[in-house]
Amino acid sequence: MADAPTCPICTMPDPLTAEDGYECATCGHEWLGEASDDLGDIxxxxxxxxxxxxxxxxxxxxxxxxxxxxxxxxxxxKSIRLVSGDHEIDAKVDGRQLLIKAAYVKKA
Structure with missing residues (x-):
């Protein structure tokens, strides 16, 4: 039995199946096909x-x-997390959780 995909944003298991992919019942994020951990080079x-x-x-x-x-x-x-999508970096800045494009940051 294959493992159920998890939401790439909030990592909650058991997403709802939509006609063209999946939808997270917790955060509402929608994604196509199987969730993949392979992000490539960011x-x-x-x-x-x-x-x-x-x-x-x-x-x-x-x-x-x-x-x-x-x-x-x-x-x-500090301590960024890489996610799939057009905003590749998930991080906490000044107490707020934000998604940021990698083109606007440099490695410290």
């Missing part, structure tokens, strides 16, 4: 390969929804 703004647990520094001011100010250039983010 590179920062300088071309360095990133890995889970790396520390990175923001290279561009980033605007965020909700809290004024966003994320300033030079903000160091």
């Amino acid at each position: 590179r920062d703004a300088n071309g360095n390969v990133l890995a889970d647990g790396d520390a990175v520094t923001v290279v561009k001011d980033l605007k965020t929804d909700g809290k004024a100010g966003g994320i300033k250039v030079g903000t160091k983010i």
Whole structure:
């Protein structure tokens, strides 16, 4: 018996089956086909390969929804987690959980 896929965002098991993939009942994330742990090479703004647990520094001011100010250039983010999608980095910044594109950070 094959293991049931888990949500790539919140890692909860037993997603709902949709007509073209899966949908997480907990967070609402939708993805196509089987969830895969193979992310390929995710590179920062300088071309360095990133890995889970790396520390990175923001290279561009980033605007965020909700809290004024966003994320300033030079903000160091510790212990990143790589995820699939167009925003490859999942990290906690100033107490907020955010998804960030790898092109806006450099390896610290």
